Amino acid sequence: MVMQARGVMPKRGGNVSIKMLLLNLRTFIALLAVVVFFSATVPGFLSEANLIIMSKHVALNAFLAIGMTFVIITGGIDLSVGSIVGLSGMVAGALILNGLDLGPVGYTIYFSVPEIIAITIVLGAILGIFNGLLITRLKVAPFIATLGTLYIARGAAMLSSDGGTFPNLIGKAELGNTGFPTLGTATVLGLPLSIWILIVVGLGAAYLAAKTPLGRQIYAVGGNERAAALSGVRVDRIKLFVYMFSGLCAAIVGLIIASQLVAAHPATGETFELNAIAAAVLGGTSMSGGRGTIGGTVVGAFVIGVLSDGLVMMGVSSFWQMVIKGVVIIAAVVVDQFQRELQRRAALQQQ
């Protein structure tokens, strides 16, 4: 049951009631509902240009939410992703503008853009591993460990520029580091590059969750850590991986934002972690671990993204937007509980 992507009919034979099917598809239905609602009320909502802009917004949250989903499935939480977004952007910006100053040697190394992207992504992964080590080796609760990293990474981002912005990240031809804005602005076959990256990362993550031993073990760790350990699952490694992956996703987001803005600001990404958690939960991920799907999370990210963009276009005040978002998240979780109860009863009956 756990692995079904929301929006896929369960393979249960013919005895699935319509009610169960609707419940299984609920995130998808919610997405459909918001799309239909806004296309009726907001002129030009379904125009190609608008859809692409919305997708670009959604993609940023979806990356974080995918990483977050794995973390939450293991029973943890990662509060540091927003700060890692900010720090990654600053690192990429600093490397483009100032290069890496080797200090006493008197040289400054300027990396090419692909190298800078690689370095930044590795940095995100290292910050994730730092979270993972705090949690597995030093037994710090995930909430606290990642809260600490949230502050550390944000502070480091601020320190990197004394709180200022790294502007105009177009690089210099003589240093061989031009082309950074391509990442955020290029389109391939009519779709923005960032959407393609999301498709690749999303499909990869969904495959990992559903079809690989690593994915299975992630679910097992969240479902019952002791039982997983006794089955030979190396629980600490699994946890290191999910936090690393979450940090890596956050670095991707930091790069894309910096590239889109052609500038890096240290406050970028504040409260992004909350949106990511909301998307995961909306997509059916259980905060107590063991349940959740990548497909569900991506749909959840779209529901949140479409909802906030649509409300903006309708001219709803940002204060009401927050209230509405909150109501939607709570409603999603209530329906989730209801469905689980129904499913449990159905399985017992079958037995």
Added chain:
Amino acid sequence: MNTLAVDGGTRPDAPAPGTVMMGPLGEVVLKAEAITKVYPGTTALKEVSFNVYKGKVNVLVGENGAGKSTLMKIIAGVEHPTSGRILLDGKAVVLSDTLAAAANGIGIVFQELNLFPNLNVAENIHVARELTRHHVAIRHREQEQAARVLMQRLEQDIDPRALVGDLRIGQQQIVEIAKSLSRNARVLIMDEPTSALSATEVEVLFRIIAELKAKDVSIVYISHRLEELTRIGDMITVLRDGRLVGERRIADIDIPWIINSMVGARGKSFAAPAAHAPGPVVFQAEDITRAREGGGFLVDHVNLQVRAGEIVGIYGLMGAGRSEFFDCLMGRLAGCQGVVRINGKPAAIARIDERIRAGLALVPEDRQRDGLVPILSVTRNMTLASLWKYLKYGVHICRDREIQAVRDRVNQLRIKVANIDNEVNSLSGGNQQKVVIGRALLTDPKVLLLDEPTRGIDIGAKGEVFQTMRNLADAGLAVIFATSDLDEIMAMSDRMIVMSLGRITGEFARGSVTREVLVSASAIGHGTSGKQPVTRGGGTAKENGGW
């Protein structure tokens, strides 16, 4: 609410209204009448009636899974009977929860301690019935004084302000008892109260029980230590497989009678013994040792060899070190010393995945805690330890191969499941256990360790688990299982090992010993066991040694 009075009994409103129920030992305070309790998949109690006599120690015995704890939970209001009723002083009462039971003067000391380790002794004793000023502020000093009085009465030097988490298990047990005493229980249920107590603590407990009896408090006493029962009991009730076997005065019976009643003359569906001689030595454990925090050993230099096709049973009381021994073998417990060899090759790395690869597999004692991932499907639970077998291209789990493997095991172990994609939680206890066994088998083990493999499953499933163990041994596995059920060990093992306090205290070949010898070996090193009436050798072997 005057909780300072610790005299436990004779409440002014207690006198029986209307009919006073009488029995062979006088007045019956509490009567459970034709109690039936059905859980999904198993019937725990069938039409069981149970009398609690006023001011007597009412002993309840039965094997593991006989239904003792379920019956006590019903009387204490924790569980509700499927049918049947509870009569208190002749009046039917509905015990909807523990509070209702407590209000009726029924107290229980659970086998698993129900204490808050983060609160101190006085707070634990008064939990949910705090002494307060105007229902707001807790009167800590009075609570502590009350706790101090209770501790003096129990002759224990435990500071009321000590955190319960800092106490030894035996002391925690005392706190649990003090908690019940403070509630003025008229009926006090003690479920294995001595299992964690030292010899002197047991003596104190017995004195307290005598005192309570004198004050007309009725005790319900559950224990596996038969010698204790004959010493302090007045009346004994025996349960077997969820049914009532008999109720007798302790004065009229002896230990062999108890054992026979518990076990019965029934043919439990045990598997036939091995038809062939065991093969070469597959498994060797050398000097397995694990120190205990605070001195002594959990596992004390244990050596064991097992041959292919052999079933070795390990018997012992709670805390004998059986589970810890298994945990050491699996690399689950840190700080274990000693060498494990599979087919003569040492399994060097003490890590669970390495030990599984070396050919060991463990079916844990606590299925819910250590065995199952409850929210995952039967399939996913079963293949969790052997995912590497179903891979294509090194990363891709091939669904067809996986399903085929699961189907094969479901058929082999006769697991009753409507759909292998259902959550494993929807299965009955016996079938859940078979899923855990199936998972272990899918790792292709050479040595299968089973810790209390029949705990909490019904009699039919037990027989099937035993048959499976025998089949596996016949197929060349070395099978080692731990149990606290005498019947099981005597019937199932080709060789019997007895452990006590982390050491092997006896080793016997099949059919060479009586229950009494096993029991006395399991008590070596325990203070209270010296006086037990053990007949070594032939004496009782004739009447009990049918296995």
